[in-house]
Amino acid sequence: MIQIGIFKFASCDGCQISFFDISDTLSNLEEKVRIKYFVEGQDDNKFETFDISFVEGSVSTPEQENKIREIREVSRYVVSIGACSSSGGIQSVRNFLDYSNLVQQVYTRPDLIKSLEKSKPISDYIKVDFEIRGCPAEKEAIIEVIYSVILGKKPYKPEYPVCMECKRKGNPCVIIFGKPCLGSITSAGCGAVCPSYNRGCYGCFGPVKNPQVETLKELFLSLGLNQDKFYESILMSFNAYHPYIREKL
Ligand code: SF4
Ligand code: SF4
Ligand code: SF4
Structure with missing residues (x-):
């Protein structure tokens, strides 16, 4: 049984919605795949060990920096899903600006904001085994990764433009x-x-x-x-x- 975790970091949740879009495929695989952690999709969640951890979103807070390392420790494969996780996302536009000035301008209580200065892809912190691109993440690529782990093969990804x-x-x-x-x-x-x-x-x-x-x-x-x-x-x-x-x- 392949144990799957689906995790959210700094993001809009759109990539996680792709898992609802493939719910029929996941139902057909119920004897081979178990979603063990998916806060957006189910009530019963266990943070133990995972064969595949799909991660949506960028690392944007100190808590997320710790969490992504924890996920790496308990996961056989870590897969980034979507532009936020693979590239820092639209929120990484702040990386090119003066962070403290931005926080002062945007928030009425900047003293309550505990973000990192930069929004970064998860690969800046941990080894990532596979990247699923897109905004939102391409659902066929998610299915390809799940089938590949079941079959013990390398997932296909086009390497051309x-x-x-x-x-x-x-x-x-x-x-x-x-x-x-x-x-x-x-x-x-x-x-x-x-x-x-x-x-x-x-x-x-x-x-x-x-x-x-x-x-x-x-x-x-x-x-x-x-x-x-x-x-x-x-x-x-x-x-x-x-x-x-x-x-x-
Ligand atoms: S053509 Fe494809 S990669 Fe380019 S913006 Fe549109 S969906 Fe994204
Ligand atoms: S990659 Fe796009 S759809 Fe996915 S979480 Fe980021 S902004 Fe949302
Ligand atoms: S062939 Fe032209 S229109 Fe098509 S993707 Fe390339 S640059 Fe864009």
Whole structure:
């Protein structure tokens, strides 16, 4: 029996909702899989040992920093789910600003705020065995991880950019029409949803390995698509603090 834990850190809960979306699959696997910890989804939760710990959200408070280490100690595999957990999330935009100034401006009682200065991906604190990308996390990828652990195989993850999926679909490139698109530096997996609806990819699946950020920026500049630092502003999003992106901002 595969024991599963589903944990929430700093996040909007959207990735956990993906588990409700796959409830039929989980029901069909009830003799092989047991959800042992899922505060959002059930009343009876036990924090013991887990074969797979799925973690939603970034590490944003001192308590979360301790908790992610505890989860690592009791888990065979730790899987980050979604942009917050893999990259720090939209909340990591604060990492590029003056934290104490922000807290003063946003809260009436800043003395009560006990956040860390930076919102970071869980991989900044512990070894992560697998990353499921997206905002929210792609549900087929969650199923792939669960089946892979049951079968004792490595989960599949596409290692190519959204452009490949886009071209397979026969979409015209939206950049030709003056729309910025991060497809060439973004991990595939979504089926190129946004370009298929004639809008640019804004990178929610996070960067591919060695993203050619400067090259894409040069292309945007040559096409006049970088007015008012537009390029930086679309990167300054869900995945701004991904290790491949943070140094380029
Ligand atoms: S990755 Fe997106 S959907 Fe998932 S918790 Fe973060 S903001 Fe919500
Ligand atoms: S529209 Fe975007 S994803 Fe599609 S080919 Fe052009 S750059 Fe790549
Ligand atoms: S096309 Fe880009 S922004 Fe749209 S769902 Fe896919 S990865 Fe996310």
